[in-house]
Amino acid sequence: MPELPEVETIVRKLKSGEKDFPRIIGEEIKSVDILWERSLAFPSILEAKTTLMGKSVIDVSRRGKFIIIEMDQVYLLIHLRMSGDLLVLPPGKSIDIYHHRFILHFLSGKDLIFNDPRKFGRVWLVTNPDEVTSKLGPDPLNDNFSPELFHEMLLRKKRQLKPLLMDQTFLAGMGNIYTDEALYLAKLHPLRIASSLSMNESHALHHAIQTVLNEGIDRNGASIDWVYRGGDFQNHFKVYQRKGAPCQHCGIIIEKTIVGQRGTYYCPECQKI
């Protein structure tokens, strides 16, 4: 389920809490369960459990699609990949452990659960988040991500726009849905070569990226199929999963193709190459 808006939504819930999802700031760890060993990317299970015991949560933040849980002298990083999700159970509440991979039990009785049916998600325990996130490109919602910077970044790349925008070392946070939506908003074909964009086209794409991400966050992310629930953005897609439906701008039928092994939706009239 997770692209930047879905991850941001989860981070905000972890920090502030809401009904049936209590906050975890200040919570002290009593014990750790690791139910699928490969979910822990680093370090060893023994070392992770030993280190985490007795630590308290100081803050929760996001870098690209990584969730960063700060504790004393150590950081827990979580990447949800394709099917991961986080939930926090109030004291006394339990749930079927189907697909649970990693659990932090807090002294208060709350549980932080990493649920991940497809087992692609990963957890890291490191003393410095940079050990995991240093290769990421700029965050598209960060103040330092200016239209001018973006244009310079694009000029240096002779790559197709769609795979480039999804490359986390280029830009951190875009995934398949929001990339298609942003390219549609900017009226750019997914196969356009990045270095061929004019200043106006770069700026339009910059604006489109921030617009779709902010709308996604405002709507608490997108819920699709059986994986993620809670968000509303799926009801506002302009092209994603709208193959065969008319473009809201020109009325031409939305098409689907494959780009970089990913299903790609676009309007052949509004997004000419």
Place this chain on the structure above:
DNA sequence: CCTGAAACCTGTCTGC
């Protein structure tokens, strides 16, 4: 540097 394919996984949906 860039592209495409395969691998890592389970669940759901479609079509025969």
Place this chain on the structure above:
DNA sequence: TGCAGACAGGTTTCAG
């Protein structure tokens, strides 16, 4: 009803 095959919000690795 059953079953094979396609497909799914991501990333890494490898061949060319």
